[in-house]
Amino acid sequence: MDALKLQLMYLDLTTAHVADALLRLGLPIRQAPATVRPLGDGVHMAGRARPARHHGSVDVFLEAIGHADAGDVLVVDNAGRDDEACVGDLVALEAERAGLAGLVVWGLHRDTRELRGMRLPVFSQGALPAGPQRLEPQGPDSLVSARIGGVEVTREDFVLGDDDGVLFLPLDRAADIAAAAGGIRDTERHQAARMRLGTSLRTQVRFADHLAARDRDGTTFREHLRAIGGAIEE
Template identity: 65%
Template sequence: MESEQLHRSYLDLTTPHVADACMRLDIAVRCAPPGTVPLWSGTHLVGRARPARHFGSVDVFLEAIDRAEPGEVLVVDNAGRQDEACVGDLVTLEASRAALSGILIWGLHRDTAELRTIRLPVFSLGALPVGPQRLDPRDPAALESAMSGPHRVTAADFVLGDDDGVLFIPLDRADEVAQVATTIRDTERAQAARMHLGNTLRNQASLAEYIAAREATPQTTFRQHLRSIGGEIEE
């Protein structure tokens, strides 16, 4: 899926919609570590992953940006370190000027005020004023893959982030994931609209029927029941 189509397809999809769609499609749900949050609320980030592993110098980020296509997301692997910030205002401004969609950091950022002014979506584990005080040997594959918690991310993935967190999804499954997530989103919105009109979720979910079915067949699950009636609340 091309960058522009990716942005159109996921513009109005949240990470919960997409996580549920991945579960339904038996795609492994890969999330950035809990606590990976945007610098401001209401952020929505989507784009193909452009990985870069940090070893103490920003040159790896500049090389990654130089290789990147517009709309991609710089995925920074700093091994979740809490003793240094690895991305600041200049790298963020460079990424913005190169038309990247945003930056995801497994680690910390700094220059928070400047980053908010630049307004490029940045997700990280938090802020710290001090930058790297080390320079480790660089892996030759530093631009080929990045880790985010336990998950390996490559250019074969795309990134979706919002206030609930960040997901990594195989790029070659983007279209079908978007289709299923759209169905889930529309069903949930319709259910919410009916609730505002007085039709309870218990009634929409035919809860009494489910309880009766479960008593008759204990292995019956609520998810199976919801699928049978076309409802959504969990996947």
């Protein structure tokens, strides 16, 4: 799937919609730790993953960017270290000018003011003035995969990020996930519109019926919602 098609497919889908879709489809929810946050507000990013493992030098990032396609997202594994910033303005600017769609760092950044002035969405665990003082050998898998928290990310994944965080998704299921997420989005928008016009959420989801079914046979709220075509939980 090319970058433009992927971005258009997910343009109006949030990470919350997609997380609920994964649950509905029985797929694992692979997400960055909650500490990985966007530098700005109103961010939306979608693109194929371009992994890079940091070993103390930015050369691995420049190499990854050199292999990247426009629309990719650079996914940086710095093992969540809190003693060094591994990405700054020059790497981010290089990524932006190469046409990348974003940057996700399991670690820290610096040059915050400059990064916030760019169009490139940047997600990281925070800022620190000092860069790395170490230099370790680059491994054979440094451009093959990246670990972000407990998630391993490869080129077979794509990345979706917004104000709620970052998801890593299987590229070969992109269309299925988007279709399920779109249905959830539309249901939730319809419910919200009805609420604004005076119909409570409890009425819409027939909450009294759920309570009766729960007391009668132990039906869960999620099972009830699936039976009536509601959303909320997935």
